[in-house]
Amino acid sequence: MKKQASSLRRAAQALRxxxxxxxxxxxxxxxxxxxxxxxAVPSYNDYVRRGQLPEAFNRLSDYRSKMEQYYQDNRNYGTAANKCASDPTAASWNTFTASDHFSFSCVASGATFQSYTITATGSGGPVTGHVYTINExxxxKTTKFKNATVDQNCWLTKSATC
Structure with missing residues (x-):
């Protein structure tokens, strides 16, 4: 019996x-x-945001190219107030449709519509609060970056300065 109690004590001490x-x-x-x-989380969110920005830059550049082609054909950038590429021949692309993360708009201006500004506005996710423009x-220009109003003559990606 003593031997068994001694074994139990040793087992209990081993467990403790x-x-x-x-x-x-x-x-x-x-x-x-x-x-x-x-x-890590803020760094990852910034990485995702920077990955979504080229979508706006590519579409703005594409729209600018199409606006210049339109100008070659029509000698203006539109014929209605605040409407770019208003000729029916441009109907396939002049809607400036939204993409996954940005919405786009274009405003023709001047007395004979000799200028325009295309704007990309962040519409969802990490790019909300970003506004980029390009003109004729x-x-x-960047007018809004990470929800802060800025006035920079470049498209900002990482910091609030060019």
Whole structure:
């Protein structure tokens, strides 16, 4: 009987020695994970945002090219107030349809519609709060970047300066 009790005591002591993690150890691990996440998540969101911006830049450049072709044919950028490429021959592309992350608009201006401005406005996800423009002279502007009003003569991607 003594031998059996002694075996049980040894078994109990062995179990107590390998009881798992302490609360402090778990809290340290959670704190380290929280610190890493606080760095990684904003960086990832910025990476996703920068990946969606070329969609606007490509479409703005494409629309500008089409507007110049339209000008070659019609000697103006539109015939109605605030409407670009208003000739029926441009009906296949002049709707300036929205893409996955941006909406597009075009405004013809001037007395004889000799100028225009095409605007891309972020419409969803991380690019909400971004507004880019291009005009007949090829001037690229950023008027809103990460929900902040800016006035830069370039298309911003990473920071609020060119």
């Amino acid at each position: 020695g390998s009881s798992g993690f302490t609360l402090i150890e778990v809290m340290i691990v959670v704190a380290i994970i929280a610190i890493l996440a606080s760095i 002279a090829g001037l690229r």
